[in-house]
Each structure stands twice: as structure tokens, then as C-alpha cells.
Amino acid sequence: GAVVSQHPSWVICKSGTSVKIECRSLDFQATTMFWYRQFPKQSLMLMATSNEGSKATYEQGVEKDKFLINHASLTLSTLTVTSAHPEDSSFYICSARDRSAGPSTDTQYFGPGTRLTVL
């Protein structure tokens, strides 16, 4: 089946530093990848949609300068949390849509998530 990986799984950083999270589709090409944020015991909230070769579309209330998204290839999207602060601590999950499956399936495959802790 379609596999999506994320790296790193865990990251702890000091306040003010930037953290990059990678999301890769391992066995399929993904024209569209999604980034979600999940607070403890809460549901997933979509942060942004990234399309290969174009700028990401951010959801209302998500700071694009704070959360930089790059979708440089059909198998890789990165989320960079810039100047991280403790309130950015969260579980970040990416997902990818299989390009070959066609628009009618609309199935997203999720990565295992990255837990970010900002001290």
C-alpha cells in the first residue's frame, strides 16, 4: 500500500530556533500534500495544502511566514517552523494524495507524525 514517511519523529528545540519536518511519499507520486496540526486529545486541523511546484495554500489563521512549506518534488514536502516558540509545540502530521489514483478516489495517506516540543 501507499506509504508516507515523516522525519524526524521527535524533535525538541530551543525557543527561537527553526525546525524542518520532511514528508515523503515512498512508493507513489503525490501532486498534493497536506499538513495538519494536532493538539493533545484533539482532532486534526488542516494547516495548509501544498501542490508540487507551486505555493502552498494556507488555512485561515495559519501564518504563512511562520510555517514555511515547500513541495519541491512529487515525493517530498517540507514544513519549516520558523522561530519556534513553546506554543508551537504540537503533533504535526502530513498526508499525501496518490497522483496515479486519479481525482475520483480522493484518498489521502498519512505519515506517522512528528512531535515537536519547543522549550
Added chain:
Amino acid sequence: AQSVTQPDIHITVSEGASLELRCNYSYGATPYLFWYVQSPGQGLQLLLKYFSGDTLVQGIKGFEAEFKRSQSSFNLRKPSVHWSDAAEYFCAVIRRYSAGNMLTFGGGTRLMVKP
């Protein structure tokens, strides 16, 4: 706007008992509906999905869900729960907009299984 509601935040069932997790959606047209499961500290795994056709959908791990348009529901069921089914379950609906389609998740239902 499309949305999905999971009325039960927590559910506890005994191992071997049957399970039903509720999901209600609001959407004008025929929705694309999904159920995902999330184990602690993990990403989401797709259990099943409904796009069209047979309203009773079979998924992995012995789960099934039934789409009922009259009730705007897509409840998840399993006849006999195993301890390993303890997890968080999310119902989701595709939200359509001009730039594409996106998943909107319900609040989730945490399932606990008693031995």
C-alpha cells in the same frame, strides 16, 4: 459548509462486545466519507471509505460502516472488539473548494476496551 460530527468523545466496551461509533455529516451533495484510526503517538490509518454504490462498506480489521443518507450518518461498526482496537477514531468528509478537495475531520472518538 461541509462538516462532520462525532457525538461520542469517549466510548468504553468490553473485549468481545460489539461496537458502533457514530458519525453525522452535513453536506448538500453525496459526500465522500472516511473512517481513520489513530493509535497513540501515531499517524492515521484508513479503515474504510465511501464514495458511491453499496451503502455498506467493508474495511480493514473487521470494521464496516453504513452510509444512511436519510439520517446523514456514516456509523462505524465491528461485531467483536479486540483489545488492540483501543485507539482514537476519526470520521472525515471531503470538503470541496475551488482549489481542490480537502478532508474535514470530526472531533474523534476515543475507544477504550475493557478486558
